[in-house]
Structure formats: C-alpha cells, structure tokens
Amino acid sequence: MSQPVIVWFRQDLRLNDNPAFAAAIQSNAPIIPVFVDDTAYGRAAGTTSLWWRNTSLRALAGDLKTRGLTLIYRKGDGLALMRALVEETNAATVFWNRQYEKDTIARDTQLKSWLKENNRNGVGHVGNLFFDPWQIINKNSGSHYKVFSPFWKACLQAGLPCDLSVPPAQLTAPEQWPESQPLPEASAAPATGMDALWQPGERGALKMLDMFFENSFDGYADNRDTPGGVTTSRLSPHLRWGEISPQRIYASLGEERIDTNDGRKFLSEIGWREFSYYLLYHYPDMPERCLQQKFETFPWRDAPEDLEAWKQGRTGYPIVDAAMRELATTGFMHNRTRMIAASFLTKHLLIDWREGERWFWECLADADPANNAAGWQWTAGCGADAAPYFRIFNPIIQGRKFDPDGTYTKTYAPELANLTGKVIFAPWEASSDTLSDAGISLDVDYPAPIVKHETARARALDVFHAL
Numbered sequence: 001m002s003q004p005v006i007v008w009f010r011q012d013l014r015l016n017d018n019p020a021f022a023a024a025i026q027s028n029a030p031i032i033p034v035f036v037d038d039t040a041y042g043r044a045a046g047t048t049s050l051w052w053r054n055t056s057l058r059a060l061a062g063d064l065k066t067r068g069l070t071l072i073y074r075k076g077d078g079l080a081l082m083r084a085l086v087e088e089t090n091a092a093t094v095f096w097n098r099q100y101e102k103d104t105i106a107r108d109t110q111l112k113s114w115l116k117e118n119n120r121n122g123v124g125h126v127g128n129l130f131f132d133p134w135q136i137i138n139k140n141s142g143s144h145y146k147v148f149s150p151f152w153k154a155c156l157q158a159g160l161p162c163d164l165s166v167p168p169a170q171l172t173a174p175e176q177w178p179e180s181q182p183l184p185e186a187s188a189a190p191a192t193g194m195d196a197l198w199q200p201g202e203r204g205a206l207k208m209l210d211m212f213f214e215n216s217f218d219g220y221a222d223n224r225d226t227p228g229g230v231t232t233s234r235l236s237p238h239l240r241w242g243e244i245s246p247q248r249i250y251a252s253l254g255e256e257r258i259d260t261n262d263g264r265k266f267l268s269e270i271g272w273r274e275f276s277y278y279l280l281y282h283y284p285d286m287p288e289r290c291l292q293q294k295f296e297t298f299p300w301r302d303a304p305e306d307l308e309a310w311k312q313g314r315t316g317y318p319i320v321d322a323a324m325r326e327l328a329t330t331g332f333m334h335n336r337t338r339m340i341a342a343s344f345l346t347k348h349l350l351i352d353w354r355e356g357e358r359w360f361w362e363c364l365a366d367a368d369p370a371n372n373a374a375g376w377q378w379t380a381g382c383g384a385d386a387a388p389y390f391r392i393f394n395p396i397i398q399g400r401k402f403d404p405d406g407t408y409t410k411t412y413a414p415e416l417a418n419l420t421g422k423v424i425f426a427p428w429e430a431s432s433d434t435l436s437d438a439g440i441s442l443d444v445d446y447p448a449p450i451v452k453h454e455t456a457r458a459r460a461l462d463v464f465h466a467l
C-alpha cells in the first residue's frame with residue numbers, strides 16, 4: 001500500500017468544500033485525518049467556544065467514520081506532535097487550510113520547512129476565506145487596504161472564488177492507524193439556552209443556512225439591526241470553526257439572491273469577516289494592541305466594580321443589560337447590541353476594550369481571533385476604519401430605535417416585562433406609580449444606572465479630545 005497522507009484539521013471542521021481534504025483525496029493515498037488540540041500555538045479557546053469545538057469534533061469524527069476514516073486526536077504542542085505523527089506514520093504529505101494568527105503562521109512555516117528537509121511536503125490551502133490576505137493589494141499605494149469599502153470592492157473585482165467539493169462516500173484508510181487520545185468528553189453546554197439554539201457541526205451549519213434563507217433572508221438588509229427575533233443568519237459560530245465555508249455561502253446565494261439588496265448586504269457582512277482576517281494578518285498584534293498607536297496611551301479607568309456590573313448585565317441600562325444576559329444565556333449576542341454593549345464599556349465606563357474583548361472571548365460561541373478584536377477596536381475607535389471616537393452610542397436612544405417594542409429587552413431582562421413604551425429603556429425616568437404598577441423597585445428588582453449618560457458622555461469626549 002502507498003504512503004499515507006495526513007489532513008490536519010484546525011479551524012475547518014467540515015468535509016465538504018474543504019480544499020485540504022479535497023487535495024488529500026485527489027492524491028489517491030490512504031488518508032489519516034488529524035486534529036491537534038494545540039496548547040503551544042494559537043489562542044486557547046474560551047469556555048463557550050471550546051464547548052462548541054469539542055461538540056463539533058465529535059460530529060466531524062462521526063462523518064469521517066461513515067467514510068471509513070478515524071479522526072486521530074492528540075493534545076499538546078502542535079508542531080512537535082505533527083512532526084512525531086509524520087515520522088510515526090511515514091506520511092508523504094501534510095495538507096492543511098491556513099490559519100492567520102502570527103504564531104500559527106510561524107508554526108506552519110516551521111513545519112513546512114521541516115517536511116521539506118525530510119523529503120516530504122506540507123501544502124497549505126485557502127479554506128476559510130475567499131483570498132489569502134496577501135492577495136488583495138491596494139494598487140495605488142502598493143500596500144494593503146486600511147478601509148473596508150475599497151478592500152471589499154477589490155475583492156469583488158478580483159472575482160470571489162467558489163471552490164466547492166463533495167468527498168466520496170468511501171475513502172482509503174491506512175494499513176495501520178496511529179494511536180489517538182480519546183476525543184474530549186461530550187459535555188453539557190455552558191449556558192442553559194444553548195442546546196436548544198445550536199447544533200455544532202457541519203450538518204448544523206448547513207441547516208442554519210437553509211433556515212436563514214427560508215426565514216430571515218428576505219428583508220435582511222432592513223431587519224438585520226433589529227435584535228428582537230431572528231433577523232440574521234446566526235452562522236458566526238459555524239464560520240468560526242469552519243463548519244461551513246464563505247465560498248459555500250456565496251455559492252448558495254445563487255444568482256437570484258445575489259443581485260438583491262439583501263444578497264449584497266449579506267455578502268458584504270461576510271466581507272467584513274474577510275476584512276477582519278485581512279487586518280489580523282497585516283496587524284498581527286491586533287488582539288492585544290490598538291491599531292491606531294495614539295490610543296496606546298489612553299487613560300483607561302481601572303474600575304473592577306463597573307466591569308463586573310457590565311459582565312453581569314447589571315448596569316441599569318436595559319438594552320446593555322439585555323445584551324450581556326443574551327451572551328450569558330445563549331453564547332451569542334446580536335451585532336447591534338454587541339456594538340451598544342462594547343461602546344458602553346469603552347466610552348461610558350472608559351474601561352479598556354481589551355477587558356471586553358477577553359470577556360467576549362470567554363463567553364461567545366463564535367469568539368473569533370480576528371472578528372472579536374476587530375469588532376472591539378472598531379467600536380472603541382482605535383481600529384482600522386473605526387467608528388470615530390465622538391460616536392458614543394446613547395443606550396436609551398439605541399434601545400428605542402432598534403428594539404422599539406422592547407421584545408429583545410424583555411426577553412433577557414424579564415423583570416422589566418411589565419413596563420410599556422419608551423420608558424423601558426430608562427426606567428429611572430418612570431414615575432413611582434408606573435414603577436410600582438410594573439412591580440419594580442429600582443435598585444431592588446432592577447439596578448439604578450451605574451453612570452449618568454450625559455455625565456459619562458461628557459467625560460468620554462473630554463478624554464478623547466485630550467488624546
């Protein structure tokens with residue numbers, strides 16, 4: 001039997017439309033699929049995202065099994081383990097889809113050199129983006145783009161690739177399987193509302209896409225800012241772990257949908273994801289350092305009590321609290337309320353965006369090395385193409401505008417359910433009769449605001465002006 005090849009799964013937990021897996025199949029060699037829980041390279045997943053990944057791994061292992069392959073799982077230093085596996089199995093080639101964090105790039109580069117020195121091959125593919133980030137260059141400056149719109153225009157002009165593939169029902173296994181550690185134990189979801197909402201794995205991703213087209217695609221461009229109800233695709237955790245590729249989503253839009261306002265808007269959101277990875281590649285320190293250097297001297301407040309109130313959804317601003325509780329109970333937060341909650345932390349509370357980024361990293365199912373840092377830097381005003389510093393979301397107006405009937409707020413802050421009208425977003429403005437009719441005693445049933453909006457806004461503007 002011929003020498004086997006290894007497919008190294010990382011952030012691409014799917015079998016369809018997986019360029020690395022497709023290339024391994026094309027090689028006609030026996031295939032050893034591997035997942036390394038890498039403790040040395042790449043940022044360790046937070047609790048919720050780790051639950052997602054482990055559940056997804058079990059789904060992947062099941063799908064491989066039906067094709068006659070066993071997923072080999074090992075935990076430890078990614079580079080050392082892969083070298084050992086290659087030697088152990090005498091694999092001729094290792095196929096993978098590229099990752100773009102600085103240390104994962106360094107790891108893959110080292111592995112590739114080592115494979116070459118040992119007369120073997122390491123072959124990387126673009127598996128989770130449309131383009132590798134170095135492919136799209138601003139022809140005027142000869143450098144990379146710093147602003148989303150021209151970047152996305154350049155991507156569209158280059159022609160979005162559509163690399164689709166379906167693996168055969170049976171694949172060739174090696175004569176002997178290397179040892180595998182047991183897959184991580186199946187565990188209950190970290191939050192109560194998660195099991196009903198999510199199905200990690202490739203099948204769940206495709207189902208989610210179908211549901212989106214069926215229920216929420218029409219009107220997406222208008223409705224996507226409304227957090228109440230399901231107005232967006234909720235594909236982000238599936239995309240984060242590569243259970244579906246952007247190219248598959250693009251293909252599924254088809255000619256009919258792509259030429260609509262909703263289609264263009266939806267595709268451009270996938271474009272924002274592409275842009276975040278582009279930024280991560282060109283600014284490798286993006287998760288830790290402000291893209292705009294001047295923000296590195298920003299006098300963030302050290303305010304542990306305020307930070308805790310924000311994390312627990314007890315700031316006294318209902319739309320912010322609802323958002324933080326949506327996160328805690330579902331592992332997800334709507335994009336509009338992510339912006340409101342992040343703006344509140346960085347501007348009303350003047351707490352460092354990195355604190356918020358770390359909390360989201362811990363709690364989000366879709367916690368993503370590129371999107372999370374880019375989203376935080378954008379909101380804080382220190383990122384590329386960021387919201388200007390003076391754009392301070394008013395959490396009362398945002399609530400009234402984007403959750404007009406309070407559906408979202410009442411879902412996650414049910415103690416406010418009996419308040420009606422605009423006052424739900426500023427309960428301290430309600431008369432004592434209204435509050436008592438609604439069964440609310442401020443600071444007993446629901447917190448009084450931890451900062452006054454006008455004072456916080458003025459304070460933030462002062463600090464930003466000084467900068």
Ligand SMILES: Cc1cc2nc3c(=O)[nH]c(=O)nc-3n(C[C@H](O)[C@H](O)[C@H](O)COP(=O)(O)OP(=O)(O)OC[C@H]3O[C@@H](n4cnc5c(N)ncnc54)[C@H](O)[C@@H]3O)c2cc1C
Binds near residue numbers: 235333371375
């Ligand atoms: C402070 C902050 C933190 C964020 N952290 C993350 C994160 O850790 N992981 C993550 O995937 N997204 C993050 N986002 C982006 C965005 O909020 C989510 O991608 C989106 O809410 C996911 O919901 P959806 O799949 O229903 O989106 P849809 O509206 O259906 O969009 C489809 C896909 O496009 C991508 N997308 C949409 N909006 C954005 C955006 N603004 N930036 C980048 N990609 C986008 C996502 O992959 C999403 O799944 C963050 C945004 C902010 C403001």
